[in-house]
Amino acid sequence: MFKPVVALVGRANVGKSTLFNRLTRSRAALVADFAGLTRDRHYGEGRLGNHAYLVVDTGGFEPIAKEGIMVEMARQTEQAIAEADVVIFLVDARAGINAHDHEIARLLRRAGQRVLLAVNKAEGMKHGSAAAEFYELGLGEPYPISASHGDGVVDLIDNALSFLDDGVAGQESGQEASDWTSEADEKEINGVDVVVEDVAESGTEKDKYHRIKLAIVGRPNVGKSTLINTLIGEERVIAFDLPGTTRDAIEIEFEKDGTAYTLIDTAGLRRRGKVFQAVEKFSVIKTLQAIEACNVVVLMLDAHTEISDQDAHIAGFILETGRALVIAINKWDGLDDHARDRIKRDFERKLRFLSFAKVHTISALKGRGIQPLIKSVKQAHAAAFAKLPTPRLTRVLHAAVEQQPPPRKGIFRPKMRYAHQGGQNPPLIIVHGNALDAIPDSYRRYLETRFRTEFKLEGTPLRIEFKSSQ
Numbered sequence: 001m002f003k004p005v006v007a008l009v010g011r012a013n014v015g016k017s018t019l020f021n022r023l024t025r026s027r028a029a030l031v032a033d034f035a036g037l038t039r040d041r042h043y044g045e046g047r048l049g050n051h052a053y054l055v056v057d058t059g060g061f062e063p064i065a066k067e068g069i070m071v072e073m074a075r076q077t078e079q080a081i082a083e084a085d086v087v088i089f090l091v092d093a094r095a096g097i098n099a100h101d102h103e104i105a106r107l108l109r110r111a112g113q114r115v116l117l118a119v120n121k122a123e124g125m126k127h128g129s130a131a132a133e134f135y136e137l138g139l140g141e142p143y144p145i146s147a148s149h150g151d152g153v154v155d156l157i158d159n160a161l162s163f164l165d166d167g168v169a170g171q172e173s174g175q176e177a178s179d180w181t182s183e184a185d186e187k188e189i190n191g192v193d194v195v196v197e198d199v200a201e202s203g204t205e206k207d208k209y210h211r212i213k214l215a216i217v218g219r220p221n222v223g224k225s226t227l228i229n230t231l232i233g234e235e236r237v238i239a240f241d242l243p244g245t246t247r248d249a250i251e252i253e254f255e256k257d258g259t260a261y262t263l264i265d266t267a268g269l270r271r272r273g274k275v276f277q278a279v280e281k282f283s284v285i286k287t288l289q290a291i292e293a294c295n296v297v298v299l300m301l302d303a304h305t306e307i308s309d310q311d312a313h314i315a316g317f318i319l320e321t322g323r324a325l326v327i328a329i330n331k332w333d334g335l336d337d338h339a340r341d342r343i344k345r346d347f348e349r350k351l352r353f354l355s356f357a358k359v360h361t362i363s364a365l366k367g368r369g370i371q372p373l374i375k376s377v378k379q380a381h382a383a384a385f386a387k388l389p390t391p392r393l394t395r396v397l398h399a400a401v402e403q404q405p406p407p408r409k410g411i412f413r414p415k416m417r418y419a420h421q422g423g424q425n426p427p428l429i430i431v432h433g434n435a436l437d438a439i440p441d442s443y444r445r446y447l448e449t450r451f452r453t454e455f456k457l458e459g460t461p462l463r464i465e466f467k468s469s470q
């Protein structure tokens with residue numbers, strides 16, 4: 001259910017972001033034409049055959065960090081290392097070993113993580129000579145690779161993932177179940193039902209299809225727990241431990257106004273008395289995994305603080321996964337007009353690539369703006385799973401082309417014949433015709449707007465693919 005996580009670590013300039021881009025580029029390419037989307041990505045999905053995994057670039061690792069932001073960065077990095085299923089430690093074949101490499105190697109040996117040592121920039125070097133020096137890091141056999149040319153990269157990932165087969169799945173399952181059983185014992189005291197079940201025994205297939213799988217994500221202290229308590233505090237709640245995952249994830253099922261939801265927790269929520277509380281620190285990796293596992297994301301921002309790079313990175317990842325999205329700008333209570341203007345401008349500047357999503361200003365604490373937010377979640381879910389019949393799609397396509405034909409490329413005029421739906425969450429529309437390879441992004445966006453308007457697809461990304469027949 002949760003994808004394995006591969007973390008890339010290494011000092012500056014060894015080639016982490018080059019390797020990251022090589023591993024994750026297929027999905028990133030799907031969203032590359034969004035203006036304003038941060039180019040500097042740190043989380044992405046990689047694929048090897050049928051195996052999908054998450055890649056985290058821990059760039060910025062500073063083992064000698066002293067204070068402030070550096071300490072926080074180092075903490076996040078160490079946490080990423082601790083939570084990853086496998087770490088790829090990159091070193092530089094051309095520069096050789098230096099003190100930073102030794103320091104990172106020491107931390108990795110101490111963490112007891114599964115580590116693969118990749119010796120990058122090894123293109124054109126003799127296999128043995130590139131790697132030999134790096135045995136002394138004490139992390140096993142070095143793998144010579146070239147991140148920029150691609151040599152050895154598939155082998156490296158193959159090895160990293162095969163690492164996982166022996167032991168990740170199911171390794172720690174059961175642990176969480178007992179934890180929750182003890183929580184459930186509180187139910188008499190709380191006067192609120194908490195039922196702990198095994199997920200395998202729950203819910204019919206039909207039930208699962210209609211449920212809205214929801215993830216509420218955002219930086220620490222934006223108000224996630226407060227919102228969750230406002231949403232479900234009074235409801236009957238069922239918490240599932242997810243067996244067979246290394247991460248201690250839980251799902252919380254609740255019903256609100258006749259709609260069934262499954263909340264995928266990102267923060268280690270536990271019931272304390274009548275309320276849920278996050279008992280763990282914020283975790284980027286749990287956030288990513290929850291986004292992957294849900295249908296609709298509520299991205300929470302804090303009206304009291306500026307939108308940070310981390311907000312933008314998480315937003316970029318949501319876009320990449322194609323999940324439906326609703327934005328909640330929280331702590332709107334007690335702000336003057338000046339402050340409200342500031343946050344709106346900040347949002348327009350940094351997150352305008354999320355224009356498909358509805359933005360709500362809310363106060364989780366005071367319970368303001370919650371009903372409209374829920375309504376948007378339902379709309380976004382419906383849009384993500386909308387059924388788009390071929391005849392209607394094709395009619396919309398022809399009308400759009402008639403009004404504005406695609407630009408000619410050389411002597412060829414692209415010809416669009418028909419469109420059909422190729423997927424849901426996000427909706428994928430496949431346009432068939434001739435000479436479609438040259439369709440510019442601006443025209444793709446034009447079609448997207450037409451389809452979006454016609455089918456009222458608010459709250460979900462929409463993907464359009466062109467297929468040319470010869």
Ligand code: GDP
Binds near residue numbers: 120123
């Ligand atoms: P990071 O700081 O670890 O993220 O490193 P970057 O990915 O930014 O790469 C640092 C420099 O090394 C860039 O100039 C890259 O073009 C270069 N580089 C990355 N991978 C390779 C490689 O496989 N071979 C060579 N020759 N250069 C590489």
Ligand code: GDP
Binds near residue numbers: 220365
């Ligand atoms: P989390 O770390 O994202 O789960 O954030 P919490 O829900 O624990 O909230 C962090 C802090 O922000 C707490 O002190 C909350 O009381 C406060 N907070 C949450 N929502 C609001 C809100 O709508 N308005 C104000 N003023 N404070 C809020």
